[in-house]
Amino acid sequence: MLCDGAERLNRCFVEQIPLTGHLGLAITAYDGHCLRMDAPLAPNLNDKGTAFAGSIASLATFAGWALITLLVEERLGLAEVAVYRSEISYRRPIDGDFYALCRMPEETGLATFWQTLKQTGKGRLELAVIVSQGDEERVRFKGAYAVCLV
């Protein structure tokens, strides 16, 4: 059972971001700290029968974006969130349905992020995302996101 915010984002994907419909992306779990976003293999195949790198990068980028969007909206209201830099390491091919797991960092930098965002309406945050197939980690992603309260 997803919260209203996550259900709303899933609807927004389909209605406002055409590519996410083709990718088949959907938030499948969110507990206020950690977010899971799933993708089916079939629409994301490359010519080798494994998941297309662009699809994996899209899933990871989007999972980080969704987690920050939900957390900021819960605490401080509507926000525009945009990735401005990322790096990704494709460690092993993916040949089945796959998913991204993303959780908020726990280090002290997070307190600074919230404080800056409250005071200035703007903030920046780096998040790590792991993409797995079944229980096995396949891809590591790190994204830097800019947040702006609206």
Add this chain to the structure above:
Amino acid sequence: MLCDGAERLNRCFVEQIPLTGHLGLAITAYDGHCLRMDAPLAPNLNDKGTAFAGSIASLATFAGWALITLLVEERLGLAEVAVYRSEISYRRPIDGDFYALCRMPEETGLATFWQTLKQTGKGRLELAVIVSQGDEERVRFKGAYAVCLV
């Protein structure tokens, strides 16, 4: 007028990699050193009316993949090419049709790449890709690709 190899890759995109059809990606120029791949804005929109980061990352990743695939096939025959690491910097939003330009590096490392690939059937190469809208650079990408002759 594209060469046969580039025309073949464009057909392969549509037939074997479903997502590229949705992204609308196509090689539009290739001269044996530099490759241009274009994407229309409409199918790649995000909720802010600009290009979705995942679409831009897909275009850049794919442009590098296509350039290496074509160059290796011309010199040494069929090859499997896969990205294994990349980083991307989204400098300014894209709000119109966009394209990626990718050229082979000219440094001496390239000679080593060709020599290793001939001798062992395997090689690794890093490529830079610039994504622009009109004459303006908007996004910088660097991808590391593994090549394996088949």
